[in-house]
Amino acid sequence: MTNSFFRNKRGVSEIISSLIIMLIVTAAGAGLYAYSLNAFSSSGSSFLLQTSGKEERAQERLLITTVWWNDTTDYLNVTVLNYGKIELAIDAVYIDGGQVSASAFTDGKGETVATESLVSVKFTSPVSIVDGQNYEIVAVSERGSRYVVYWEA
Amino acid sequence: MNGEADMWFIGKLSRDKQGVGSIVGAVFMLLILLTGFTHYIVNVNVTEVYNEVLQDMGELDLKRNKENIEFTRVSKTSGNKLNVTVKNTGSYQIHIIWLGVFNESATPDTQDYYELDVHVDPAETVTNIDSSVTVSTGQLRIQLVTELGNKFSSSYPEEESGYNFVDEEGDTPTTGTHSLFSAQQAGPDGIMDTLTEGSSSTNQTANSDLDRNDWISGQSSAGDVSAGILGDTYSSDDTRYELVETKATAGGSAGSRNYLLAWRFDFTGLSSSRTDTHVYIEAQTTGETFRLYWSSDDSTMNYLGTITSTSDSWINWDIPDDTSTTIYIILKDNNDARADGTDTTTADLIKIDALFLEIAPTYELDLEVQWISADYDEANEWLCIYSGTMAAENIQVDVWDGTGWTTVFTDLSSGWNSVDVSSYLNSWTFKIRFRTSDDDFPHSWEIDATFLYVWS
Numbered sequence: 186m187t188n189s190f191f192r193n194k195r196g197v198s199e200i201i202s203s204l205i206i207m208l209i210v211t212a213a214g215a216g217l218y219a220y221s222l223n224a225f226s227s228s229g230s231s232f233l234l235q236t237s238g239k240e241e242r243a244q245e246r247l248l249i250t251t252v253w254w255n256d257t258t259d260y261l262n263v264t265v266l267n268y269g270k271i272e273l274a275i276d277a278v279y280i281d282g283g284q285v286s287a288s289a290f291t292d293g294k295g296e297t298v299a300t301e302s303l304v305s306v307k308f309t310s311p312v313s314i315v316d317g318q319n320y321e322i323v324a325v326s327e328r329g330s331r332y333v334v335y336w337e338a
Numbered sequence: 339m340n341g342e343a344d345m346w347f348i349g350k351l352s353r354d355k356q357g358v359g360s361i362v363g364a365v366f367m368l369l370i371l372l373t374g375f376t377h378y379i380v381n382v383n384v385t386e387v388y389n390e391v392l393q394d395m396g397e398l399d400l401k402r403n404k405e406n407i408e409f410t411r412v413s414k415t416s417g418n419k420l421n422v423t424v425k426n427t428g429s430y431q432i433h434i435i436w437l438g439v440f441n442e443s444a445t446p447d448t449q450d451y452y453e454l455d456v457h458v459d460p461a462e463t464v465t466n467i468d469s470s471v472t473v474s475t476g477q478l479r480i481q482l483v484t485e486l487g488n489k490f491s492s493s494y495p496e497e498e499s500g501y502n503f504v505d506e507e508g509d510t511p512t513t514g515t516h517s518l519f520s521a522q523q524a525g526p527d528g529i530m531d532t533l534t535e536g537s538s539s540t541n542q543t544a545n546s547d548l549d550r551n552d553w554i555s556g557q558s559s560a561g562d563v564s565a566g567i568l569g570d571t572y573s574s575d576d577t578r579y580e581l582v583e584t585k586a587t588a589g590g591s592a593g594s595r596n597y598l599l600a601w602r603f604d605f606t607g608l609s610s611s612r613t614d615t616h617v618y619i620e621a622q623t624t625g626e627t628f629r630l631y632w633s634s635d636d637s638t639m640n641y642l643g644t645i646t647s648t649s650d651s652w653i654n655w656d657i658p659d660d661t662s663t664t665i666y667i668i669l670k671d672n673n674d675a676r677a678d679g680t681d682t683t684t685a686d687l688i689k690i691d692a693l694f695l696e697i698a699p700t701y702e703l704d705l706e707v708q709w710i711s712a713d714y715d716e717a718n719e720w721l722c723i724y725s726g727t728m729a730a731e732n733i734q735v736d737v738w739d740g741t742g743w744t745t746v747f748t749d750l751s752s753g754w755n756s757v758d759v760s761s762y763l764n765s766w767t768f769k770i771r772f773r774t775s776d777d778d779f780p781h782s783w784e785i786d787a788t789f790l791y792v793w794s
Contacts, residue, residue, distance in 0.1 A: 214366025
């Protein structure tokens with residue numbers, strides 16, 4: 186019965202089959218294209234974003250020109266020069282590895298510094314400053330560039 | 339349905355009717371490849387830009403590492419203005435953008451930054467940075483920050499031993515000129531301050547005057563003029579002093595006696611080494627021509643020229659060089675006889691605006707330079723002068739000891755000249771002077787560097 190059924194059917198015409206195949210190929214192609222487009226796009230965006238960040242960071246240069254400790258108020262004053270090609274902002278300062286807490290800053294943190302400009306970053310040190318001792322001071326920008334200076338109080 | 343219709347709708351698959359799907363698939367594959375290629379191109383471009391940035395910044399870092407500045411001098415002027423002299427010893431032009439002045443003596447320390455825009459070419463020395471900034475007293479640290487991110491520092495006053503370059507030009511009046519005083523404040527570096535003798539010519543009015551009526555026997559005295567002429571300031575100010583002819587009172591017949599004038603002006607105390615002397619007069623007469631003579635002995639009259647009614651402007655005559663220290667200028671009317679009847683009716687007069695001798699210029703040097711922040715309390719204190727090409731004439735150097743000048747060099751040699759000045763250097767202020775004697779030619783001397791070398 187079964188054999189008879191298949192034997193009696195001669196299949197769809199060439200046009201229908203062509204249409205079906207085209208439909209399948211088109212759907213598969215479109216899906217594949219959409220997937221690849223998305224994959225390229227997301228990887229491209231990620232690459233662009235990553236490269237852009239690296240490029241900006243590469244253009245950043247900062248220099249601690251001087252460190253000043255006011256022993257009366259116990260404030261440390263770090264003067265930073267932006268000698269890079271783009272503006273920057275100081276995001277963090279570390280004294281002997283200890284990060285200066287956000288609330289300890291009174292000036293300069295997050296302030297945009299144009300190229301060839303100076304910014305005075307003023308804060309209370311997380312470690313006590315003793316006259317004559319040496320300290321490692323690290324200034325870090327929002328993009329992650331850093332400058333280290335060894336300062337004698 | 340008939341068989342043909344069946345074949346159209348559900349016809350048998352035929353092997354030679356394939357390919358449409360492959361074409362569609364190929365198109366999509368092409369699109370995917372194109373998209374991928376586009377992203378690849380974009381990524382390559384972004385990477386190239388990034389690499390260019392890295393390269394640019396790498397070049398900047400390289401340049402930064404080759405920047406170098408040497409402080410040749412940090413000083414304060416008398417008005418407490420900062421004066422920094424630096425030399426670019428690096429390979430590239432340096433752009434100084436900030437000046438930091440830190441007072442380490444203050445409690446608490448003070449730190450001030452001043453914006454600068456100073457370019458210094460390789461091997462160039464720039465001075466007067468930044469002469470507009472007033473600084474306080476005390477131990478200062480001076481910092482210069484460059485555009486490429488380098489900082490250079492110096493102390494002021496300098497450390498216990500070192501070279502105290504001369505601070506500024508000294509008191510006026512001076513005779514002679516500096517070509518570039520700042521050249522003395524650095525070096526020796528081949529940059530010279532050429533000291534050139536200045537002119538010291540003088541004009542001299544008559545010290546006295548005299549009615550010289552005895553030159554013409556019987557001539558009477560003319561009116562006194564001394565108050566006007568002797569005090570004149572050589573200026574053509576149209577304040578005129580008059581000498582009036584008077585009639586002879588003796589000789590010949592009364593009717594033939596002339597109106598006469600003979601007046602002498604005495605210029606005394608002149609240098610016996612005068613090289614060029616001129617008599618200047620601005621005068622006019624009321625009609626008669628008057629004559630002018632000079633004499634060194636009040637006996638031999640040497641004719642100079644005439645003053646007429648129209649000669650109311652400066653006239654000058656050369657007086658030949660001699661060694662006399664007094665010169666007489668004699669003014670006479672136009673009559674040589676007292677009574678020949680040629681000038682019997684009119685008492686002419688001569689109006690003199692000014693009369694003086696110009697003693698030709700001589701050349702000499704008298705230039706002071708001084709320190710206003712000299713390190714004076716060290717055990718060893720030497721004055722050092724490095725000279726270049728020197729004139730044959732001696733150039734003397736004197737130091738001020740607080741009460742007077744003492745000569746420490748009777749002449750400077752080309753190259754180093756050093757002398758112990760510890761007995762004269764007793765305060766922040768210390769001054770010396772370059773001197774020469776006067777002569778008739780403007781000589782010059784090259785000074786490369788002048789400083790005090792002090793050490794404990």
